[in-house]
Amino acid sequence: MEKELVIEAKGVTKTYEEGEVKVHALHPVDLALRRGEFTAVAGPSGSGKTTLLNIISGLDKPTSGKIKLAGREMGAMTQAELSDFRRDHIGFIFQAYNLIPVLTVGENVEYVLLLRGTGAGERAARVNRILEEVGLGGKKNRFPSQLSGGQQQRVAIARAMVSSPDIILADEPTANLDSATGSALMDMMRELNEKRGMTFLFSTHDAMIMEKSKRLVTLKDGRVDSDSAADKAQRHD
Amino acid sequence: MIIFRMALRNVFRNRRRSLLTGLMMAGGFVLFSATLGISEGTYGSIIDMFTRSRTGHAQAHAAGYLERPSLYKAIKDLDRAGRVLDGLPEVEAWAPRVYAPSLAFAGSKTVGAQVMGIDPARERKAMRLEGQLAEGAFVPDRSSPGVVISARLASALALKTGDEFSLIGQGADGSIANDNFRVAGILSASGSAFEGPWCLMHIDKAREFLALGNRAHEIALVFTDYRKAREDAALAAAALADPALDVQPWQVTEKEFYQAMLLDKKGGDITNYVIMLIVAIGVLNTVLMSVLERTREYGVLKALGTRPASVFLLIMAEVFILTLVSCAAGALGALGLNHYLAAHGIPMPTPISYGGVRFTVMLSAVTAGTFTRPALTVLAAALAVGVFPALKAARITPVKALSSR
Numbered sequence: 001m002e003k004e005l006v007i008e009a010k011g012v013t014k015t016y017e018e019g020e021v022k023v024h025a026l027h028p029v030d031l032a033l034r035r036g037e038f039t040a041v042a043g044p045s046g047s048g049k050t051t052l053l054n055i056i057s058g059l060d061k062p063t064s065g066k067i068k069l070a071g072r073e074m075g076a077m078t079q080a081e082l083s084d085f086r087r088d089h090i091g092f093i094f095q096a097y098n099l100i101p102v103l104t105v106g107e108n109v110e111y112v113l114l115l116r117g118t119g120a121g122e123r124a125a126r127v128n129r130i131l132e133e134v135g136l137g138g139k140k141n142r143f144p145s146q147l148s149g150g151q152q153q154r155v156a157i158a159r160a161m162v163s164s165p166d167i168i169l170a171d172e173p174t175a176n177l178d179s180a181t182g183s184a185l186m187d188m189m190r191e192l193n194e195k196r197g198m199t200f201l202f203s204t205h206d207a208m209i210m211e212k213s214k215r216l217v218t219l220k221d222g223r224v225d226s227d228s229a230a231d232k233a234q235r236h237d
Numbered sequence: 238m239i240i241f242r243m244a245l246r247n248v249f250r251n252r253r254r255s256l257l258t259g260l261m262m263a264g265g266f267v268l269f270s271a272t273l274g275i276s277e278g279t280y281g282s283i284i285d286m287f288t289r290s291r292t293g294h295a296q297a298h299a300a301g302y303l304e305r306p307s308l309y310k311a312i313k314d315l316d317r318a319g320r321v322l323d324g325l326p327e328v329e330a331w332a333p334r335v336y337a338p339s340l341a342f343a344g345s346k347t348v349g350a351q352v353m354g355i356d357p358a359r360e361r362k363a364m365r366l367e368g369q370l371a372e373g374a375f376v377p378d379r380s381s382p383g384v385v386i387s388a389r390l391a392s393a394l395a396l397k398t399g400d401e402f403s404l405i406g407q408g409a410d411g412s413i414a415n416d417n418f419r420v421a422g423i424l425s426a427s428g429s430a431f432e433g434p435w436c437l438m439h440i441d442k443a444r445e446f447l448a449l450g451n452r453a454h455e456i457a458l459v460f461t462d463y464r465k466a467r468e469d470a471a472l473a474a475a476a477l478a479d480p481a482l483d484v485q486p487w488q489v490t491e492k493e494f495y496q497a498m499l500l501d502k503k504g505g506d507i508t509n510y511v512i513m514l515i516v517a518i519g520v521l522n523t524v525l526m527s528v529l530e531r532t533r534e535y536g537v538l539k540a541l542g543t544r545p546a547s548v549f550l551l552i553m554a555e556v557f558i559l560t561l562v563s564c565a566a567g568a569l570g571a572l573g574l575n576h577y578l579a580a581h582g583i584p585m586p587t588p589i590s591y592g593g594v595r596f597t598v599m600l601s602a603v604t605a606g607t608f609t610r611p612a613l614t615v616l617a618a619a620l621a622v623g624v625f626p627a628l629k630a631a632r633i634t635p636v637k638a639l640s641s642r
Contacts, residue, residue: 059540059636080544087542094639098537102246107239114239115542159541 005068006167006199007033007056012065014051014222025051026222028065033167033201038193040202040213048222049203050171056201057090057169058082070166087115091160093170097152099144099159105131106140109158116163130158134188150181157189167199174206186212240547244554248562251527258523259563262615265516266567267574269509269611274575274601275583276505280498281602284463286594287494288487289365290430293332293457295470297477297484302454308337308409311452312482318456321476327469329461330363332356333453335443339406339414341436343394350390350404350434354443354453363459365594366437369429373398373422380441384418387435388426396420404436408448416446428590458484513618521622524556528626535630536638545631552630556623557616564612571611575603 014026026048033039041049054060056067058074067074070089077085091112092098099108106127113123131137134154144152153173160168170189174182190212193200202209210216218225248255288294296303297318302310312318315333322331335354340347357376360366367375370385377383386396394402398420406414418438424431431437444450460469466486474484488495528535535548578601588597601607 054636057540059639083539083542083544086540092540094537098533098639100243100534100537102243102250103239107242111239112541 003034003036004071005032006035006037006070007031007201008066008068009052009056010066012052012055012062012067014048014055014060015063024222026055026062029219029222029224031217031224033199035166035199036193036197037215038190038200038213039215039217040204040209041217041219042204042210043219043225044205047219049205049219051222052219053169053171053201053203057092058086087112088163089166091163091165091168093153093156093160093168093173095172095175097144097149097156097176099152099155101144104141104143105136105147105155108144108155109162112159112163118163126162127158130162133192134158149177150185153177153181153185154188157185157192161192161196161198164196164198167201170200170202172204172206173202174204174209179208182206183208183212240551241554241558244551245558247527247531247551247555248558254523254526255559258520259559259566261519262516262560262563262619263567263570265512266564266611266615267570268512269614270567270571270607271574271578271601272505272509272512273610274571274578274603274607275599276502277604277607278579278582278600278602280502281463282596282600283498284487286591286596287430287491288463289363289459289594290369290591291364291366291457292430292487292491293363294460294463294466295458295473295484295486296490297456297458297473297482298454300481300483303483303485303490306336306454308407308447308449308454311335311409311449311454312456313452314479315451315453315456318477318479318482322456322458322473325473325476327460327462327465327472328458330359330459332359332363332457333440334455334457335440335447335449335452336454337406337414337443337447339404339436341390341394341402341404341434343396343400343402346394348390348393348434350386350436352404352406352443352446353435353437354440354447355437356440363457368594369424369431370422371425373420375422376437376439377421378439380439380445382416382418382442383421384436384438384442385422385424386420386437387424387429387431387433389432390434390436391420391423392426393434396423398423404446406447408446409450409452410448412448414446414448430591509614513614516615517618517622520556520560520619521625524552524623524626525629527555528552528630531630532633532638532641535633536635536641539633539635540639548633549627549631552627553620553623556619556627560616560619564615567615568608568612571608572603575601575607579603 009029009031011028012026013028016023016025029052041052043049055062103111109127109130110123113126131140134157136151136154174185186209189200192198216228299310299312322328333356337352339350339352341350355376357378371388376385396402400420401417403417408414458473460466470484470486538548582598582600584598588595
């Protein structure tokens, strides 16, 4: 039995206007992701990967087309509704980690739970459990500046996962890390994906991520160039 | 709660910048407070100098006398009024007076003179009339022909101490008041509250001269705290409970002086507001810089689902915390400086003499207002200028903020 759809993008386009010049970042793009997928969107710089992720997350609005996330149409949402929606359904992992420097590791992870109004006891339990899972159990009270790049990205992963969102969007998560650390983190995320069934969508141009992903979608000039899931379906046909 | 924790840590994040901004705010506070203290102290001294030279902190008259003085509008039951005033702890001293216009003669010279009958013993407790003497002796303690005249009257009639002159006026019973007097003393020509042609005599002598019986035209009141003149005047009026009596504070009886003082005070306030404006610009610069530097961070907070109102609150909380710490430091500094200025003051380049008092040093007055006004002004200014950067941060578009360096 097929799992439920978490993301459904249909005919999504994005055009930026810079003065009189129009830049078409995305031509009509269709993309569907089911729960538990571990997918990478790959492509060279300027292919539209980050734009697609920004639109899927509600951080940016499409010029046309429709996006459904966790069964809800995002185009009709106000900024406040989008803000609440991101809080409740999406986990983010950024290329530059983007931890809050004045919060400790524990507080950074706890922050999303606080936004969701989770009770103190449950917050503490969840934070401790996820930090153990990402191997930072002993560093709860450290500040981000006291951690290495790899450790900071682990905190970012913990922050993205602690609230068990419907999907985790990771924009070039290994770009700032050395290859060994990046590979270890990918293994860890894949393990978490398999253990918890959490859906991951990466944007990347890192071959290692593409290799470790279960599904690979490539973008070229703002269009879907290839999709391993579609290829597989075709082969089955 | 986490917003306040973040705000607190953000304040100490760029310590040097926070310290400089804090010092600017604390410095503004100290300057504002010291200026206020000196201003309050100086105006206090001026009010004291002015009110104790003749006016008093308040005056009681027969109803309508203040608007249109008349020999016939007199306080009838002075004994009862005196007993009531003696029973009020707020009243430090009081002195009854009678007034009447008259003509003064000496040799071939004639001039209009204002007679003022006083109770020397009571005036000594309430006022500083005696200190305004330039020569001779003050009004004798018992009814006698010995009077004190102003320098202007002495000059107009060419009178010296010991000379005799005559006064003619109208008695309250319709008779012609006519008597001879001897100059016991002459008031100072400069710095005296009696600039016109005044003739001060014992109240009993004045009553006898004017056939006034036991009545008086005015009771000058001195309260324990001049700053409460309005409240205490109302209190005295309520205690006297006589619709035929009108009790007014010095701000009403000496309206012109009071208005001029308020105008002068406004000038001082402008200086303080300029100080606050400079402080506010400093705070605005700091907060704007910090918002600009942390644009990406606000983008992350919003991407994670933080509401714009919480981002706004975060910035305002940072401004509030920094201001609070600065005000506390400023209050400590101001406390020391104001106490020093209250004890030693600032010497005046040109001392002023008025009403028998020589004013040589500008002393500070340390009151709650010298701390609360700067605190509230610094807080209001800082929070007001914090609104713009806070709104800017709250309205940040996450996708743009995340791509900023």
